[in-house]
Amino acid sequence: MDVCYDLHSHSTASDGTLAPAALLARARDAGVGVLALTDHDTLDGIAEAERAARGSGLSLIPGVEVSVSWNRMTIHVLGLNVRPDHRPLLEGLAGLKDFRVWRAEEIARRLEKSGIRGALDGARRHCKGGILSRTHFAHFLVDAGRAPSVRDVFRHYLVRGKPGYVGGEWASLEDALDWILAAGGLPVIAHPARYGLTRSKLNRLVSEFREAGGVGIEVVSGSHSRDETLHMAAVSRSHELYASCGSDYHGPEKPWVELGRLRALPDGCTPIWQATDWPVAA
Ligand code: AMP
């Protein structure tokens, strides 16, 4: 039987709701053979995940999802199979974490101006690791009765033009790729259909990404429709990028995304695991 690859997932080290060990147990139960843990801007969950993977029959790919500012937008770049103790990568991520601390304070200040008090403490209560995310503010705002769901909270409070929005000042594309490549990882554009890019902007992003050393694009994603998957498969072929697949799992609170339950890569894509000698699950 083919090995099931899920190369994009989150734990409590960032904005997921399962601890790394619980995430691995769930992935194994779901039939995943190779799982990448790719928390936002941190490698803090990798050590626990590696311990949990040992002897479990599941292979863990240490990864990270780096927040990048490109063309006044936020883009996510996965680094797959990075060395989790690589100094320049860790230092780069530490800078993003510092920005997150400042941004969280600023989000809370802005929410307070629109009459919502205690948001910083509220978000911190939902944050189990070192990365403060808009997701943690969203959980607080749902608890506070501001909107019925995380999705609604984002729409009304946390996106551009709304009271709790603070623009990102993340890594440059070049820096993010330098960190990932130096740490031995494979850079992959995450969920490319989620940025609302026109065809020409997407081409520009992919060209600049390739020039900076990028090698892969997420063709199959928990957040891609069938048509988006086919579109990104065509992009991967025309730009000669390896195709990746990942659920972008954040926890059981989003039951419409499950670990390992992914469409197959469309014909003509070259899977990213063919770029490497990754371990195959026992
Ligand atoms: P941050 O990196 O802290 O700005 O938060 C980004 C995270 O928020 C993403 O990784 C998603 O998990 C989550 N997110 C972003 N937009 C939405 C949305 N519209 N609805 C629900 N979650 C979202």
Ligand code: MN
């Ligand atoms: Mn997230």
Ligand code: MN
């Ligand atoms: Mn993302």
Ligand code: MN
């Ligand atoms: Mn993600």
